[in-house]
Amino acid sequence: MDEIDRRLLELLQDDATLSIAQMAECVGLSQTPCWKRIQRLEKNGVIARRVAVVDPEQVGLGLSVFVNVEAGDHTPEWLHRFSIGLSAMPEVMEIYRMAGDVDYVLRVAVADMAAYDAFYKRLIAVAPMRNVTSRFAMERMKHTTAYPLPPRAFRDRRAADQGDKE
Numbered sequence: 001m002d003e004i005d006r007r008l009l010e011l012l013q014d015d016a017t018l019s020i021a022q023m024a025e026c027v028g029l030s031q032t033p034c035w036k037r038i039q040r041l042e043k044n045g046v047i048a049r050r051v052a053v054v055d056p057e058q059v060g061l062g063l064s065v066f067v068n069v070e071a072g073d074h075t076p077e078w079l080h081r082f083s084i085g086l087s088a089m090p091e092v093m094e095i096y097r098m099a100g101d102v103d104y105v106l107r108v109a110v111a112d113m114a115a116y117d118a119f120y121k122r123l124i125a126v127a128p129m130r131n132v133t134s135r136f137a138m139e140r141m142k143h144t145t146a147y148p149l150p151p152r153a154f155r156d157r158r159a160a161d162q163g164d165k166e
Helices: 003-014 020-027 031-043 076-087 113-126 157-165
Strands: 063-071 092-097 104-110 129-136
Touching: 003 020, 003 031, 020 031, 063 076, 063 113, 076 092, 076 113, 104 113, 113 129
Parallel strands: none
Antiparallel strands: 063 104, 063 129, 092 104
């Protein structure tokens, strides 16, 4: 990937509704090469999918909860049961397997404390857990879905073009 791909990824992360013509103009390409680059990024899995980012407050999911889980045991069977159970819970937005004193961290979106209580009761029924600790967010101070794209992670086309001339 080069700096044009990086710029396309920045544009798409900021506004995936831009037309191919708008993106092509921003990166200095004609429409066909621009579209082919985007298709290649999708085919290679760099662009996993294009989605609309919904404001949770606007859809009645104003309470964000970070749940730390210490596993009941560490067998493949427990992990399978835990994974399948959590995958079926739409309130679970993200799951991370951790290093350190907790085994898993979940980000959960619910309407309110009563909704979280109902979720919690379903959660602890999924698989035996040693400990479950919940932390409630009082304010979302920053939220982004855009990853930083450091230039060093992308090939410099000018340098490559210089090498071709030598």
